[in-house]
Amino acid sequence: xxxxxxxxxxxxxxxxxxxxxxxxxxxxxxxxxxxxxxxxxxxxxxxxxxxxxxxxxxxxxxxxxxxxxxxxxxxxxxxxxxxxxxxxxxxxxxxxxxxxxxxxxxxx
Amino acid sequence: xxxxxxxxxxxxxxxxxxxxxxxxxxxxxxxxxxxxxxxxxxxxxxxxxxxxxxxxxxxxxxxxxxxxxxxxxxxxxxxxxxxxxxxxxxxxxxxxxxxxxxxxxxxxxxxxxxxxxxx
Numbered sequence: 001x002x003x004x005x006x007x008x009x010x011x012x013x014x015x016x017x018x019x020x021x022x023x024x025x026x027x028x029x030x031x032x033x034x035x036x037x038x039x040x041x042x043x044x045x046x047x048x049x050x051x052x053x054x055x056x057x058x059x060x061x062x063x064x065x066x067x068x069x070x071x072x073x074x075x076x077x078x079x080x081x082x083x084x085x086x087x088x089x090x091x092x093x094x095x096x097x098x099x100x101x102x103x104x105x106x107x108x
Numbered sequence: 109x110x111x112x113x114x115x116x117x118x119x120x121x122x123x124x125x126x127x128x129x130x131x132x133x134x135x136x137x138x139x140x141x142x143x144x145x146x147x148x149x150x151x152x153x154x155x156x157x158x159x160x161x162x163x164x165x166x167x168x169x170x171x172x173x174x175x176x177x178x179x180x181x182x183x184x185x186x187x188x189x190x191x192x193x194x195x196x197x198x199x200x201x202x203x204x205x206x207x208x209x210x211x212x213x214x215x216x217x218x219x220x221x222x223x224x225x226x227x
Contacts, residue, residue: 031211033212035214042203042218044217048213049211049213086153090212094167095158096155096169096170097155098155099145099155100152101152102152102153
């Protein structure tokens with residue numbers, strides 16, 4: 001089955017940029033989606049199709065995807081960005097959807 | 109606005125069964141694919157099952173295949189998850205999610221219902 005690997009944690013100072021990686025075999029050939037999950041809340045999509053943002057999501061959230069790594073960037077990090085972040089893809093070979101292992105973003 | 113409300117969770121003994129429901133409103137339920145996603149306490153998200161808009165297409169995670177059955181009743185705007193032969197590893201919050209236009213991502217989520225498998 002397809003596996004997506006994320007770093008368990010990322011720490012960043014306010015105003016700096018947080019970069020969260022999502023590694024998978026030839027992930028660049030898939031569409032990657034990113035979710036933010038605050039404690040006790042349902043996930044919210046912050047980037048879809050590698051780099052698109054849903055309405056209402058700040059431009060500070062951006063994504064890229066190439067080769068074996070997709071990346072979510074959060075620029076000008078704010079305290080409110082502290083949350084768990086998950087990447088997700090649809091694996092066409094199995095019909096399964098797959099989530100990454102998740103990354104906890106801590107704002108110092 | 110889109111609302112997804114799960115119910116049916118609770119405590120069940122190992123080997124037991126449970127049926128979860130997800131009541132949908134605020135959109136044309138019969139035209140969207142739906143999913144179940146679970147999250148064990150303190151753990152990450154795990155996709156569980158998918159059902160196509162007309163109910164004919166279904167996929168399951170390897171961890172639940174053969175034990176769980178996803179279904180839908182579009183006349184009642186409700187999604188179901190029948191869970192059989194439950195084990196401790198199935199303890200989690202189960203959430204239903206709506207897929208946006210077969211795009212592969214989930215644009216609306218419920219708040220979830222907790223399933224605890226324990227003797």
